[in-house]
Amino acid sequence: MEKNSIKSYVYLLITALIWGFAFAAQRFVVRFVEPFTFNGIRFVLGAISLIPVMILYKSDSAKQYSLKRAAFGGIIAGMFLFLASSFQQIGLEGTTAGKAAFITGLYIVIVPLFGIFLKQHIDINLWIGALTAIIGLYLLCVTGGFTVKYSDMLQLISSFLFASQILIIGYFANKVDCIKLAFFQFVTCALLSLIVAVFTENMYIPNIKNALIPIIYAGIFSVGVAYTFQILGQKYAEPTHSAIIMSLESVFAAVGGFLILGEKLELRALIGCMVMFLGIIISQVRPIKTNKKSRKCQN
Template sequence: MNTKSFKADILLLITAIIWGAAFVAQRVGMDYMGPLTFNAVRFALGAAALIPLIQRIDSEKKKDGTYREVDKGSFIKGSLIAGGALFLGATFQQWGLVYTTAGNAGFITGLYVVFVPIMGLFFKQKTGLPTWIGAVLAVIGMYLLSVNEGFHIEMGDLLVLICAVFFAGHVVVISLLSSKIDPVKFAAGQFVVCSVFSFIGAFSFETMTFAGIWAGIVPILYGGLMSVGVAYTLQVVAQQEAKPAHAAIILSLESVFAALAGWLLLGEILTTQGLIGCGLMLSGMLLSQIKS
């Protein structure tokens, strides 16, 4: 492994750790405010955190003569579509975290890496045998993790499962549009759209108070600046050297770090059945990244 690849792997691992710990921040944030309020503020912070990076990239491109003006039509359309998918995924995830643990949410959200190649079938993208085997393992693991006696799935886990479907759709949308739009500006645009939709929802269905936001300022800052701003930047930098499938495998470890963070910081405990389920889900996630 060369030095650049090693550095990329380290950055991706740090990204996975930040994202895993973010599930704890998101869980704690629900003690002070509603899901839509939390997402509205954190995605606004995430968009703001990308402004310095955008300015630096534009400055460097202007110096070396590679700067190109953004196609406003494609940018607005892409931001609305991706931001809408992100809004739905983030909303169901945050809503689910009101009723489930950070560990469960981390593993179930990670199922998007299995859903993405399956969704690709609708766009005539081939899906190999490892993906189908991975999907079966992930479903069995989800059953062991979330279903109790009497075949009853917990409401929070079901909401996070729905979020994983929307996040998979979000990944597919980005793969179709990102080649046409500057990736960092595209990210900031979708964060703004997600924040605006969340603010509209929060004003309509929740009681937003400055006192509640201030009381949960620590999880909001972590969720906005670290999870959205810093982690996304590290991912962009790392994936300049790491192959997509390789990067996806490392990033899928966020589910493991979510469980560890939930155990260390919130005292969450997984049963033996739950641990086996998590192991099967993680195996399914990894298998889904292997090409036939």
Template sequence: MSKQQQMKSSLLLLITACIWGSAFVAQREGMNYVGPFTFNAVRFALGALSLVPLIMWLDRRSRKSTQEIKASVKSSAGSGFMAGLILFCGASLQQIGLIYTTAGKAAFVTGLYIVIVPFLGLFLKQRINANSAIGAIIAVYGLYLLCVKNDLTLGTGDLYELAGAFFWSAHILLIDKLSRQTDVIKLSFFQVVTCSVLSFIVAFATETIDFTGLSQALIPLLYGGICSVGIAYTLQVVGQKGAHPTQAAIIMSMETVFAVVGGYFVLGELLDTRGVIGCLFMLVGMIIPQLPPIRRNIIVQE
């Protein structure tokens, strides 16, 4: 692969990280006008709609028969429903947490999935190496500096984001398995639809869906739906075709940095010195597991 192609892939992944990081700002801004479940319901519905043209174009390009397309849709629907259930839990906890914490802190705490995933993988008989263990220790210390108060308690929003990080980790492991068995884009579409439908159900039961509020939150909704769910996902797929997985993971982890920058310039959110140091520790902890192994696997689940 040429250096030009690698540069193009890296740029696409960096744009993806920028969109996802900025989406935290849009998600928090949207909370000023609508409830968290209403916001997610509409956001994921818009994201699903934005994927429809892509799916149709890819099916035409593949020149599959009608029967093959139907079979692909059927297999993707079941997998998408399972993934959508976990996505709904993670997205809901994240959105609720954003009511109580800043966009930057939410992004960093959510980003802990990078060090949680290897440990959850132990239950699937996967290995964990020294990089992951060291990264986890550093990231947890960073989390302590960023979120834990003087009375040794976590803020309400941080607790929601931390709980959500475990669901995002489970989601990553499930997608890793399901994506090998079905069409990735269709899988994404059905999980997004599932998340949107479940969010609508909870929103109708617990929130007041106000069209005035929706109109006021239109820009955050459009950005969070079309850009974050639709465009960024597509860029990720295209970008990862020309990038090494380690390189891709490191670049996309930059979404946390973009969230902090966006939170500062758009929402005026500030971190104190302790918080900045905590973010740096967490960023290092997230990157270390993606680097070449320090030594061979140190923990193996038989």
């Protein structure tokens, strides 16, 4: 079991690395391909990359999952993924990869906060983490008084939408085959993106060719490979540890933006990133008393 846990953490770390550097790819694509066209192609590639995984992957559960239920859950999740990825990609036109990733990373705090509406108990560490993250967000985004850039607001909206999408996935995850759920989710997001692109954007083939490498990376690796690694990683990893490791996506995005795009953050924004990251970690660390109770219950 210990070896499996180590493998799980490695899988999750690779996933965070892939998703983090995907922000640099998305930021680069903005120069050539419009948002809905990019997301449409990206999620088509992601869906195609999951086809061999669906064929080879076999669930450990003997339960026969319903294909219709997987399609239903995937369509609903895909709608929210479409909205979230659309706001995110449009917002990337006016901000840096690192900044966008840190704002988007707030979904790790927002998800459990949504639990309030589901009448779930919220630990004090979550409130402290959320407040810390908000302070960091202020330092990162608010300049010259209370002026917030339009692109930052789009990223924040996408964070709430991603949080909703995660909750939907969480609801269906134990009821359907996860790979099929992801496949239908990606297909739905791809179709909605391409439909909007056909009516609102100019899909120039030469521009798509100019951004082909980052598109392939964002599609096959960020969508297909990373999601598969996430499934393998969360199979044995403790949920709190998984969330903390996945939050490293924001750090890798900032590094990727610096190395690939030459993006730099001002000292105030850098401090804001660190404070937000601290808030995310605080929100995911369970109180010691809670851990002790859960262990007694397991015994």
